[in-house]
Amino acid sequence: DIQMTQSPSSLSASVRERVTITCRASQVISSSLAWYQQKPGKAPELLVYAASILESGVPPRFSGSGSGTDYTLTIDSLQPEDFATYYCQQYYSTPLTFGQGTKVEFK
Amino acid sequence: QVHLVQSGAEVKKPGASVTVSCKASGYTFSVFYIHWVRQAPGQGLEWLGQINTDTGGTKYAQKFQGRVTMTRDTSTSTAYMELSRLRSDDTAVYYCARGTGAIDYWGQGTLVPVSS
Numbered sequence: 001d002i003q004m005t006q007s008p009s010s011l012s013a014s015v016r017e018r019v020t021i022t023c024r025a026s027q028v029i030s031s032s033l034a035w036y037q038q039k040p041g042k043a044p045e046l047l048v049y050a051a052s053i054l055e056s057g058v059p060p061r062f063s064g065s066g067s068g069t070d071y072t073l074t075i076d077s078l079q080p081e082d083f084a085t086y087y088c089q090q091y092y093s094t095p096l097t098f099g100q101g102t103k104v105e106f107k
Numbered sequence: 108q109v110h111l112v113q114s115g116a117e118v119k120k121p122g123a124s125v126t127v128s129c130k131a132s133g134y135t136f137s138v139f140y141i142h143w144v145r146q147a148p149g150q151g152l153e154w155l156g157q158i159n160t161d162t163g164g165t166k167y168a169q170k171f172q173g174r175v176t177m178t179r180d181t182s183t184s185t186a187y188m189e190l191s192r193l194r195s196d197d198t199a200v201y202y203c204a205r206g207t208g209a210i211d212y213w214g215q216g217t218l219v220p221v222s223s
Contacts, residue, residue: 001169034209036152043202043216044152049209087152091208095168096142096154 002026002090006099012107019075021102023088028068032092035064035073038101039084047086048073078104109133111203111214119221124191127217129203136184137161140207143177143188145199146216155201158186193221 003026013019023033031051036044046055048064051071061076075082083106088099114128129141143155156167158177165177176189186203200216 032208036210043204043213044210045213046209046211049211055211089152089210091206091210094157094166096157098152098154101151 001095002029002093002097004088004090004097004099006088006102008102009100010103010105012105013078014107015080016077017107019078019082019104021073021086021088021104023066023071023073023099025069025071025090025092029090029092031067032090033064033066033071034089034091035062036087036089037082037084038087044087075104109205109212111205111212113201113203113214113217116218116220119193119219120223121194121221123193123221124189125193125219126187126189127201127203127219129186129188129214131184131186131205134205136179137181138207139205141177141179141186142204142206142210143175144202144204144210144213146202147196147199150199153199155188155190160186190219193219195221195223197221 005024033051035048038044047058052064063074065072085101085103087101110132112130137160140157142157158165160179174191179186198221202216203214204210205212
């Protein structure tokens with residue numbers, strides 16, 4: 001199984017701050033990487049797929065990058081609605097595996 | 108407009124089985140896989156497996172092999188997930204989700220508390 005190591009597990013940030021979350025796979029996943037946002041009591045929502053392609057309707061302040069085993073989600077100018085938990089997920093091979101999540105909290 | 112609508116919450120006792128349904132609409136059901144993902148209270152996301160809605164072929168996470176069964180009914184565009192021999196640590200919200208690759212649509216989740 002491919003292990004996904006996400007960091008940090010939590011962070012505190014202010015509105016308009018830039019936030020970066022990283023995800024490392026235990027083996028090369030060839031950009032088969034998605035990022036999701038989850039708010040309390042809600043299902044996850046897809047933000048980015050193929051490591052860097054923004055899902056339709058996702059604000060451009062979100063961006064994804066990376067290759068090989070190392071990937072990054074960046075939120076430029078954090079907005080109040082962005083306080084949530086973020087997960088990376090590899091779909092290079094089954095079993096699909098998720099990072100442990102990063103909770104973005106208000107500073 | 109794509110929708111995945113799941114069946115309602117079910118309280119179960121240890122040792123019992125649960126079946127969660129997931130009715131899809133707004134797209135051609137057999138084009139996309141259906142995945143099942145669960146989330147224990149306060150925890151992260153865990154993949155249980157997937158079903159190829161075209162062929163019915165399944166892949167399950169090793170952890171759930173022998174306890175989970177995924178099926179589909181193409182006539183009603185509905186997928187099903189049965190988990191047997193429930194334990195207290197199976198208490199979770201169970202999600203169905205659509206995807207062949209990244210998962211782009213999720214159901215609303217079904218809470219399954221397991222308690223004696």
